[in-house]
Amino acid sequence: MPLEEKLNLVYRMTFELAQQMEKSRIAQYTELLYSPWRLIWLNVLSGTSRGVGIAVGFTFFAATIIYVLQVLGALNLPIIGDYIADIVRIVQHQLELKTF
Structure with a gap:
């Protein structure tokens, strides 16, 4: 294999590697690692949004379950109804208690 072909092969491989690294945004990730306060802020923000999302989702889920149980209770099924x-x-009763 001539030298020129080897150089072209190395160039193509290096170019593809550079493109893959650019796609993976490795430069932005390393910049983020060098600014710890920004990293902490992003983690706090993402954790808070996850917590709020879980709380809202659980509220809708619990409200739906309670509604279904009330509808089933209104049917007066013999054993399940009680x-x-x-x-x-x-x-x-728990909802009527004021804990604050």
Whole structure:
């Protein structure tokens, strides 16, 4: 293999590696590592947004479950109705308590 072909091959491989590194945004990641306060701020922000998202999602989920239990309790099913009514009563009692 002549020298010129080897150089072209090395150039192509280096160019592809540079493109892949640019796609992976490794330069921005290393800049982020050199500014710890920005890294901390981004982690706090992402953690807070995750926490708020979990809280909102759980609230909708719990409200849906309570609604379904109330509907099932209103059907007056023999065994399940009493059990569901007890659960709904307990939840409503907990919601009426003011803890603050």
